[in-house]
Amino acid sequence: xxxxxxxxxxxxxxxxxxxxxxxxxxxxxLGIGGSGGxxxxxxxxxxxxxxxxxxLAALFMVxxxxxxxxxxxxSKPQSILDIKEPAAVPLEVAPIAPAAEPNAxxxx
Numbered sequence: 335x336x337x338x339x340x341x342x343x344x345x346x347x348x349x350x351x352x353x354x355x356x357x358x359x360x361x362x363x364l365g366i367g368g369s370g371g372x373x374x375x376x377x378x379x380x381x382x383x384x385x386x387x388x389x390l391a392a393l394f395m396v397x398x399x400x401x402x403x404x405x406x407x408x409s410k411p412q413s414i415l416d417i418k419e420p421a422a423v424p425l426e427v428a429p430i431a432p433a434a435e436p437n438a439x440x441x442x
Contacts, residue, residue, distance in 0.1 A: 356383060357384070
């Protein structure tokens with residue numbers, strides 16, 4: 335589910351960038367328009383692109399929030415008080431030889 339949602343999120347991001355770049359800026363930019371024989375007038379194209387941008391932005395925000403919620407649910411925080419200690423395992427300890435006196439000669 336998360337993978338599918340992530341792919342949809344990336345496609346929405348690409349579409350949103352494309353639609354924003356298609357909009358006509360005041361300086362002309364990369365905008366559509368100017369040709370007299372187009373299907374839509376410049377005003378209709380601007381309205382369509384504005385609506386499309388708003389819809390894509392809303393969908394992008396919804397998928398962002400959904401991905402954040404899914405990521406938060408998969409990694410639940412734990413308290414150190416809730417962690418149970420492992421059962422104590424008795425260790426076999428070899429006897430330790432007593433330490434030699436500091437002034438005693440070696441080998442005695």
